[in-house]
Amino acid sequence: MRVILSAAVSLDGCLDDCSPDRLVLSSAEDWQEVYRLRASCDAILIGAGTLRADNPSLVLKDEESRRQRIAAGRSADPIKVVVSGSGKLDPSARFFRTGDCEKIVVTEARDLDPELEEQATVLRLEKITAVGILSQLALRGIETLLVEGGSQILTLFLGEGAFDRFRLAIAPFFVDDECAPRLKGVSGTPLLRLERVERLGETAVSHYRGESGIPTDVGYLVRAIALSRCCTPSTSAFSVGAVILTRDGRLFEGFTHETGARNHAEEEAIAKALAAGADLRGATIYSSLEPCSRRASKPLSCTEHIINYGFARVVFACREPGCFVDCEGAEKLIAAGVEVREIAALADEVKRINAHLAFDK
Numbered sequence: 001m002r003v004i005l006s007a008a009v010s011l012d013g014c015l016d017d018c019s020p021d022r023l024v025l026s027s028a029e030d031w032q033e034v035y036r037l038r039a040s041c042d043a044i045l046i047g048a049g050t051l052r053a054d055n056p057s058l059v060l061k062d063e064e065s066r067r068q069r070i071a072a073g074r075s076a077d078p079i080k081v082v083v084s085g086s087g088k089l090d091p092s093a094r095f096f097r098t099g100d101c102e103k104i105v106v107t108e109a110r111d112l113d114p115e116l117e118e119q120a121t122v123l124r125l126e127k128i129t130a131v132g133i134l135s136q137l138a139l140r141g142i143e144t145l146l147v148e149g150g151s152q153i154l155t156l157f158l159g160e161g162a163f164d165r166f167r168l169a170i171a172p173f174f175v176d177d178e179c180a181p182r183l184k185g186v187s188g189t190p191l192l193r194l195e196r197v198e199r200l201g202e203t204a205v206s207h208y209r210g211e212s213g214i215p216t217d218v219g220y221l222v223r224a225i226a227l228s229r230c231c232t233p234s235t236s237a238f239s240v241g242a243v244i245l246t247r248d249g250r251l252f253e254g255f256t257h258e259t260g261a262r263n264h265a266e267e268e269a270i271a272k273a274l275a276a277g278a279d280l281r282g283a284t285i286y287s288s289l290e291p292c293s294r295r296a297s298k299p300l301s302c303t304e305h306i307i308n309y310g311f312a313r314v315v316f317a318c319r320e321p322g323c324f325v326d327c328e329g330a331e332k333l334i335a336a337g338v339e340v341r342e343i344a345a346l347a348d349e350v351k352r353i354n355a356h357l358a359f360d361k
């Protein structure tokens with residue numbers, strides 16, 4: 001998955017002023033670039049504050065872009081996503097009423113206006129986090145996401161490092177208004193790497209790179225989860241999918257029992273990588289479930305294979321429950337110096353796929 005944050009600010013960091021009308025911060029040349037970026041993405045995301053303040057349509061202005069998207073099998077306009085903790089949104093807003101595309105509301109609210117439920121797909125999260133949002137969108141097949149603000153949403157994504165690129169346009173004037181919404185970081189915001197700076201009319205545009213790799217990890221983990229759906233449900237095994245990404249960018253995939261009745265997903269993917277002569281040192285393995293650390297049916301656990309072949313990273317969605325053995329895969333990997341990332345926002349999907357087992361044991 002690829003996530004781009006985009007914002008325009010004044011020289012004193014304001015995203016808008018306090019007047020009822022939206023402040024224009026971008027030059028015409030900058031707007032052209034933003035429109036091109038919108039056209040290239042699967043989805044555009046804003047916060048409820050922006051929807052209420054600006055009532056944006058977020059539809060493409062250029063017919064040629066719309067034609068190209070349709071020819072590529074996409075919707076004419078990018079999917080629109082709005083994040084609203086309260087779910088209190090006006091179903092007659094332009095966001096919902098315009099555009100040839102799906103509209104998605106991500107919310108914590110249980111009871112929404114029925115008209116809103118009719119207008120949009122509703123994705124409910126227990127608690128809204130940037131990684132939780134990306135996980136839900138990736139499960140729906142969204143691969144490129146443009147996050148356009150406002151202030152709280154940018155802080156959320158920046159704070160969690162949930163982006164690959166940050167495009168910051170700076171207008172050549174001050175707003176000088178204490179109550180104006182601003183671009184705010186949070187302490188501990190992961191480092192941004194400046195890639196390039198360009199001039200678009202009177203707007204200076206800085207392009208930063210995010211270093212966390214979170215969107216990439218979410219994307220491959222969702223692929224591993226998709227593979228786990230290929231398993232035939234068995235009361236003696238978890239349904240698991242695994243994807244290996246080598247340091248030189250080669251991909252290998254597998255799922256539980258794919259070629260042998262005792263094979264785990266990680267073993268299936270490793271066997272394919274070895275058969276292809278891939279170098280597994282420094283590779284990342286994505287597994288829908290925590291790699292096993294003990295097993296009755298074979299001498300080596302998946303954790304031991306991962307350590308022995310020199311993998312650098314393991315990313316998984318769900319801890320192995322105690323249905324068969326007590327698993328200490330994550331702990332053993334960390335102790336052996338392997339970097340472990342758990343994306344718990346995807347755990348419920350893994351549990352759903354394993355509904356044939358008493359998963360919460």
Ligand SMILES: NC(=O)c1ccc[n+]([C@@H]2O[C@H](COP(=O)([O-])OP(=O)(O)OC[C@H]3O[C@@H](n4cnc5c(N)ncnc54)[C@H](OP(=O)(O)O)[C@@H]3O)[C@@H](O)[C@H]2O)c1
Pocket residue numbers: 006007008009014015016022023025046047048049050051053054083084085086087088128129148149150151152153154156181
């Ligand atoms: N210059 C630019 O590039 C740019 C771009 C976009 C917007 N803007 C400006 O930014 C201003 C809006 O910014 P804003 O900060 O007020 O609004 P915002 O970031 O667009 O949306 C904030 C809302 O999103 C929901 N939300 C965000 N994080 C959440 C979390 N962690 N948990 C639950 N809900 C969460 C909440 O919705 P609920 O209230 O429904 O709970 C919250 O009120 C406007 O003035 C707009 O013009 C500027």
